[in-house]
Amino acid sequence: MSIVAVVGLQWGDEGKGKITDVLASGSDLVVRFQGGANAGHTLVVGDKIIRSHLIPSGILYPKTISVIGPGCVFDPEIFEKELNTLKDLKVKTGKILISNRAHVVFPYHKYFDGIKEEYLGKNAIGTTKMGIGPCYSDKVNRIGITIGDIVSGTDLKPLLQNSLDEKNFMIKSRYNKKQINIKDMLNWIDKYRELIRKFTGNAYELVNDYASRGKKILFEGAQGTFLDLDWGTYPFVTSSNTVAGNIYIGGGLSPKYKVNVLGIVKAYSTRVGNGPFPGELNDEISELIRDKGKEFGATTGRPRRCGWINLDLLKFAVLMNGVTSIALTKLDVLSCLDKIGVITEPKKGINKKVPNTFLETNDMQIEYLNGWDISIDNIRTFKDLPKNSREYIKYIEKVLGVPASIISLGAQRKKYIMRKEIW
Numbered sequence: 001m002s003i004v005a006v007v008g009l010q011w012g013d014e015g016k017g018k019i020t021d022v023l024a025s026g027s028d029l030v031v032r033f034q035g036g037a038n039a040g041h042t043l044v045v046g047d048k049i050i051r052s053h054l055i056p057s058g059i060l061y062p063k064t065i066s067v068i069g070p071g072c073v074f075d076p077e078i079f080e081k082e083l084n085t086l087k088d089l090k091v092k093t094g095k096i097l098i099s100n101r102a103h104v105v106f107p108y109h110k111y112f113d114g115i116k117e118e119y120l121g122k123n124a125i126g127t128t129k130m131g132i133g134p135c136y137s138d139k140v141n142r143i144g145i146t147i148g149d150i151v152s153g154t155d156l157k158p159l160l161q162n163s164l165d166e167k168n169f170m171i172k173s174r175y176n177k178k179q180i181n182i183k184d185m186l187n188w189i190d191k192y193r194e195l196i197r198k199f200t201g202n203a204y205e206l207v208n209d210y211a212s213r214g215k216k217i218l219f220e221g222a223q224g225t226f227l228d229l230d231w232g233t234y235p236f237v238t239s240s241n242t243v244a245g246n247i248y249i250g251g252g253l254s255p256k257y258k259v260n261v262l263g264i265v266k267a268y269s270t271r272v273g274n275g276p277f278p279g280e281l282n283d284e285i286s287e288l289i290r291d292k293g294k295e296f297g298a299t300t301g302r303p304r305r306c307g308w309i310n311l312d313l314l315k316f317a318v319l320m321n322g323v324t325s326i327a328l329t330k331l332d333v334l335s336c337l338d339k340i341g342v343i344t345e346p347k348k349g350i351n352k353k354v355p356n357t358f359l360e361t362n363d364m365q366i367e368y369l370n371g372w373d374i375s376i377d378n379i380r381t382f383k384d385l386p387k388n389s390r391e392y393i394k395y396i397e398k399v400l401g402v403p404a405s406i407i408s409l410g411a412q413r414k415k416y417i418m419r420k421e422i423w
């Protein structure tokens, strides 16, 4: 199969960046199909730590084209910053193509995200404040501004006026904050227009042309299944569809192409931001996992909430994404724990078909598997892993009904076991 989608099966931060980076080396195209600079990938290349939020992971390979697809929201400020960082680090990069259909994140989207969250107080979503929700809202409200609008020379004043009148009304009447100035926004566009123009194109043509020629295409998901707008823990979700089906819409791939779906699963669960988190731990084990796993948000620096792996939710995620195999990440973090918890199906009597009942925590069942007491990050073959860690992997495979084709054992590029070729 020459097309692979990499998607998160939990609440994001599963380690997709590392796995995408591993697979990107053999890819002709790496395509982001949703989200924007709310994502945070940490890539460790030699002694360099590279944090990217918007630019796809393919950027580190000179022969790969990185595509920011039509379903993404594009933040020019972050884009420019990431380009400059890559330049400063002197890493060789590939080409970038931004879809002319992607919507633009303006400073007022971030401003709005911030004041709305502040206004909501204890009911806040806990967003990354990167303007994602407000930008997608404008898209759905048909008052958004696309990359195409910016580079084509369209008179943006009436579009902006329309959008800002509504926002300024809300800012004054509801939030009582400073108004957004249209002139500032027009100047802001002028500042970024030429930069954006250099990279803009028709992404769907490139994607489908490469697909028709059997080139290797990697769709790089952001966030995770339980942050999906339709399938996540609504309303505590992001504002796009994170599941694999969105590669056909947000990525512009024709549905005639079949894909392999690699689901990324962290060996335990984490969640950043508010919302339901069945199995959340608030004890010394969660602290240990947070410290060892460096579980702090790559975009916001917030400490992540930690808990055991939830196989019941993961079964749903495997179905909803059409997962063909999983990559199990950060297994090394669990080394040296006596017992490792695994959340399984709720007790009988729970009707799992009713939305949200699978998020009830009262009826959760936890089984405990034996841990292993040696560090495993330098192991490179499955058979060399300690028996109990192999048992842990096999248990997960059995419940989920899909093989674990990659086991990731640390942040560095080389720290993984490839059990089955993905392509």
Ligand code: IMP
Binding pocket: 011, 012, 013, 038, 039, 040, 125, 126, 127, 128, 129, 130, 131, 132, 133, 222, 223, 227, 236, 237, 238, 239, 272, 273, 274
């Ligand atoms: P937004 O995407 O900034 O609107 O935030 C909505 C929710 O998604 C919040 O709970 C965020 O913490 C969460 N979120 C957004 N992006 C990521 C990510 O890349 N990893 C983990 N959580 C994320």
